[in-house]
Amino acid sequence: MSESVLEEIFIKRSQQKKKTSPLNYKERWFVLTQEKIAYYDFDADKRKRKGMRGSVDMEKIKCVETVQPEPNSPQERMYAFQIIYDEGPLYIFAKNEDVRAQWIKKLKEIVCYNKDFMQKYHPCFWADGIWLCCKQEVKQAMGCKVWDSKNGFRSKASQRGSGKPLPPTPTEEKTVRPLPPQPPETPSPSAGMTVIAEYNYAPMTSQDLELKKDEEYTILEMTDHNWWKARDKYGSEGYIPCNYVVEAENGLERFDWYSKNMNRSQAEKLLKTENKDGGFLVRDSSKAGKYTVSLLSKGVGDTGGICKHYNICTTAQSQYYLAERHFFSTIPELINYHQHNAAGMVSRLKYIVSNRALHPSTAGLGYGLWEINPRNLTFIKELGTGQFGVVKYGKWQGKHDVAIKMIKEGSMSEDDFIEEAKIMMKLRHENLVQLYGVCTKQRPIYIVTEFLSNGCLQMYLREGLTQHPTAVQLLEMCKDVSEGMAYLESQQYIHRDLAARNCLVDGNGTVKVTDFGLSRYVLDDEYTSSAGSKFPVRWSPPEVLLYCKFSSKSDIWAYGILLWEVYTLGRLPYERLNNNEIVDQVTRGLRLFRPQLANDKVYSIMSSCWLDKADERPTFQELALSIQDVLYELQ
Template sequence: MFPRVILKGTMIKKSQQKKRTSPSNYKERFFVLDTQDLKYSERRPGKKPMLKGCIELSRIKCVEMVCSDSPIPCSYKYPFQIFHDSHYLYIFAPDNDTRQRWVRALKEETKNNNLVTKYHTNFWMDGKWRCCQQTEKLAAGCHIYDPVCYASKKPLPQLPDPEREVQELGQRMVIALQDHKPLGDDDLPLQKDQEYVLINSSRPDWWIIEDDQGNTGFVPSIYVAEKSGKNFERFVWYNKNITRGEAEELLMKEGKEGAFMVRDSRQAGVYTVSVFTKAPGSNGEKNPRVKHYQIRQREEKEPAFYLAEKYLFSTIPELIHYHQHNAAGLITRLRHPISQGGGFSQDIADLSKEEWEVDPDELTLGQEIGSGQFGLVLEGRWREMKVAVKMIREQCMSDEEFKEEARIMMRLSHCKLVQLYGVCTQRSPMCLVFELMKNGCLSNYLRTKKGHLSQDLMLRMCLDVTEGMAYLESSNFIHRDLGARNCLVSENNEVKVSDFGMTRFVLDDQYTSSQCSKFPVKWSAPEVIRYSKYSSKSDVWSFGVLMWEVYSEGRLPYENRSNGEVVESLNAGLRLLKPRLAPDAVYLLMEWCWKERPDDRPSFAALFYELNSLLTCEPK
């Protein structure tokens, strides 16, 4: 079997042949990463490229970015390093996104190797390491190396064969349902709501499209929908040959709040959304039933498809995608797509009791250590291990919503996220069992330690949060309620992100933030306040406020203003002032997070890089 190509592209390699660096040491090479090797070649006009080097992935011991305070004497300014056997290879990428992509991919492919425990953050130059001044080139590193935390644990998808013949299908148009960042040179980036020309849809998983600049490339087919709005048989929620009665019988049998399907109506070319709900009736009692909504279409202009008049979409998949996250006029959000064969799609299969369910006889509850909008948090013991047990207040969220949240949280695993060990549904109230974070929530910890927090510790706290959020971002997961109150501190002052995504499932009249507002206005981006539009970029805004909390040692943002006054200030373009303890470089990052347009804000990966640069490069 031939190795699978993961990434390829042109970068600059630093030669290791000379003792002193000079411009002649930097040479342009064409790099190819596959599942076995990293190869680099010299491109020669009119001739076949000449292979100049090949590194077996199994021999790599470390892959990491290089943070240098020295001028870089080549045109590409974003260095990273590969330590293999007893050699260091320095590679310079043209931009930070390219560097991040290569580092993530290489870490993913080498994470099970015999790796170093520490690495050098700066260059080996002039006979010494610039980071720690050691004069032995093979001296142990000075910074802990983490092969997993900086890279997504999600495996890179199989790339399609770039040599396959492109079939011309005419001007069929597709619309992007969400953003997509390329994983390889053959991919094309997607921008949500943008239109593209469909070139080839013969493969079920990867389609070839063309953007408005004439660039073509592969994209995951599930990220786009044909503009005609009628080609969606590939989606799990579409059931073609099913009657209204059969749909009701199937959905009632499943009995899951928000279980839904799209089916053909009696009228040809018209489609209906059928959704199950237990929402209370006029008498206040639960009233299990199936509601049917006809998908309507305006003929005179676009966007045309809608269920509720206010929310219009160019395609039916766009419409379904939106209502999976927002009820917006429906009786309930479209939570669980049901296939005609019965049952949920594979992504939302029921929790496996053997894997997730905690035996209540093994769980011992202790003293209260906190509380929040979801209920009390108790210290406990499970299987001889100290844990935190979050009790879910009855009527706070439904049983199915609770299990859905547990499914999501169990799939997310990262060293900067508070780890969920399991759930206990066999006792009342139900509860979630988490790792115990000895120092409690970050907001309280900051206030307790006021006056005793070093610049280094505050920066590391922010860096910890960006690392966890970068993982959520790479997993296409939105937190929605990021703030110091929803981060926890371990015994060794490590900060981890908690309560990610839980606010999606809280009943509207139950959710109040710790400041007793309808939702946490003082941490919310303008688009959330105005339109309830959440994204990773709205999380970035909230992170800017979290940074402000850290450098204000736990003060409440806008502490002397009401929510209404805060909204007026934001609309006028005003922002939180620089905390006294915040360096100028840190406050610049806060201001970057608070850009009015979401697209102008950084990604969490970019924030991690910038904060890490401040931590490892600037003098303390």
């Protein structure tokens, strides 16, 4: 265990991750290390720490700052500070100003080189559904005070000198074109660290460095969010995709039995394809921060076998165990034990089944490459025709699968899109279709993206999916889309045309969102006006149908319709109504019925997307957590 930097007993406010969670204040023993801040139960009489109640990894922290006390706060809650990370603010109350200042100073020292820092924060509490400082009613709303990771507030002079304007607080009226997270301006403390390649990587450009699986590399620079400069053991230097490596001696990624970002259905498919009794892998559970062992068991004469899934449980003392209470300090120790002992499972873990051959997508086809030479593209077959023109499957440099959109002239505001493409290429998430680059030196221009072999989700639901999909399969599709959209939401991107037809499915069954933001560049009046037959009326909320008022909340409405598409296996929403009838009836309160395959909990999630008031609809982050909870219950 890492050595503690600071330890203190603080009062912690509950985080209320769910809307129904009660608000309470409890004393916890906080321990700060270089890797995380954790909090524990404790025995006050013996001054002894007990079970861990929660933790936040240092690398996930986006802001550390004081919080102004609420009116009439008791004395013990006068010295609050906040730690903001992906799941929201963690509010902590110190005993006095000196202790608070000490912890804030140390936390800022540790996280000062983190990526994805917030530029604004809320100086007051979120309470009773409102930010007390700026009165905004959306919990994920951008802050109202400028934050500096090292020195508190930026001065006006430093704002002018930076050359980087601060983003305005978003409103429903105006959508700001976002930028992806900017890399730190100073060298990261992780420059110089040793990493291990999880995958082979062949250089795409002269600036790239070859990666060989399981070999070590030294990181030299991390100034690009997606591409790091590295050196191999022979002294060669170049750029590598950051998602192809993992820090040495850190995390489960070092082990072939760990399959990151794999869901239950994909695990079962992989295990049954391998078809070995005792074949196993470890994957992320549907519950964030938890892990599951998936195991194939075959009886005598059994050709198919059955898959069992065992959640890796933890004790109050942070030890791990599986089916029986054999406790281990680490997950690798647990796996090693069960490779030799079934200990309550249907079989011991006999054979490692790995998906490491499936390379993740890179942000672009090589470092700094966004303008692609069309001579390097080979067209193989037509995939279909979209809003902007023909889409073809092809190869880049004769070996890399790509999809190529050939933009028909007059369909797109090309100059605006080309400028945007440089930003869009930096967006990278496992549930977004990766933009690799563009060909803009000739007409028609091409948009080159990741190729997904199972095509669009709409047709996959209608034709490619088994006739009897499981509840887990359907829910995992919805979870994939919610997580891709939550990432776009975090970047302040509005899709504007979210639907099953604008999601694609890869060969592993993962669903990815595509064409995000492209509707802004459509020149077709019939498409851009809600009166036109091409406009996505069936996926649009009342505020878009009546006022063309787009926001992240109009994407939430469309996501609810997409859920309905998934649970009806690709049926057309409001199939008996024409566009004019839909506008009239939806604005009067008509909503889609509950599909037969959707249980009450799933339909409740759908319905929450279709609330009349946009502000009352959940965020994608909240939807992803709700789906995660239902999925965890099924497992």
